[in-house]
Every structure is written in structure tokens, then in C-alpha cells.
Amino acid sequence: MKIVINGISANLRFSSAHIIPTHDFCGCIHGHSYFVDVEIEGEQSGAFDFVIDFKDVKKSVRKICKEHDHKLLIPIFNSNIKFEFTGEDINFDFFEDKEYVEFNINGKEYRIPKIDTVLLPLKHSSAEELAKYFTELLIKDISPKENISSVAIGVNEGIGQGAFFKMNLI
Numbered sequence: 001m002k003i004v005i006n007g008i009s010a011n012l013r014f015s016s017a018h019i020i021p022t023h024d025f026c027g028c029i030h031g032h033s034y035f036v037d038v039e040i041e042g043e044q045s046g047a048f049d050f051v052i053d054f055k056d057v058k059k060s061v062r063k064i065c066k067e068h069d070h071k072l073l074i075p076i077f078n079s080n081i082k083f084e085f086t087g088e089d090i091n092f093d094f095f096e097d098k099e100y101v102e103f104n105i106n107g108k109e110y111r112i113p114k115i116d117t118v119l120l121p122l123k124h125s126s127a128e129e130l131a132k133y134f135t136e137l138l139i140k141d142i143s144p145k146e147n148i149s150s151v152a153i154g155v156n157e158g159i160g161q162g163a164f165f166k167m168n169l170i
């Protein structure tokens, strides 16, 4: 059995800005009105014979959307994004006490208030990478029971353009 949640109908949306460094068209800061679709497969179980309660899934995905809404998404492991940095591998500690996130992409300098950003533990802020990341966040948040066999998330950059990632749990 599979349950499907449509991000537009269920209002699982967020609007964010991002950059795809070195890409000829998407290399400038631009934004998308994202929406997030969810598909969860598994056996029906429990008192109500649900695969999983829609309400719990929507609540979790809504939280993920809210955390990324109206921000500039910055993938800190992107090799083309050069942060002011002294040596060791980049990590979140580097940004801990910073009020601004400063970086350089191919000679273009950026200085963004940290409060306006979401720092992502990713190489890219593409729909593909966001779909994988959100799937991991969702699984962590809902702790699927043994009846669940897979969790999939689609991150859409708009109608007709999105990436789907499915994680098999058994």
C-alpha cells in the first residue's frame, strides 16, 4: 500500500532563494516557490489500519518547509563557494559566532546576514539534493515503524519540474 501527499493540495510549500554556482543560468541568486510531495509505502497496521497517519507526516513536512522558507539556501560543502576560512575542512562550527555569512563564488563577493540564510550540509541546493536531504530529515522526525518499507520525497521547483528521492527502509 502507498500513501501519497500532494504538496500543492496539502500546502506543503516554501519559497526560497538559492544559487547553483558556475551554472550559466542558475549561477545568480534566484528563487523558487517550492512544494514538497510525499509518498510512503508499507503495510497497513495499528488500530486504524493506516500505513501512517497523514497528519503526522504533514506536520513534519510542514516543519521542514518552515525551516527553509524565505531564506537563502547555502550548501556549505560546495567546492565553488569559498568562505572566509583558514584551513581545516568547512563545518558548521565555523559559522557559529558569525552574524554574516561571507563567501566568494568565482570572484563575486557575497555578505548575507546569517539570519537570512539556511546553511545546508550539502554540496548543492538543487532539487535533487534537497529531495534526498528532506527525505532524511523526514525519516529522522517521524521514526517510521516496522510496517513502513519506503519513504520518498519530491521537491518541486515549480509546477512540472521536480526531483524525487526514495529511500528503502527494508
Ligand SMILES: [Zn+2]
Pocket: 018, 026, 030, 031, 032, 157
Ligand atoms: Zn534554481
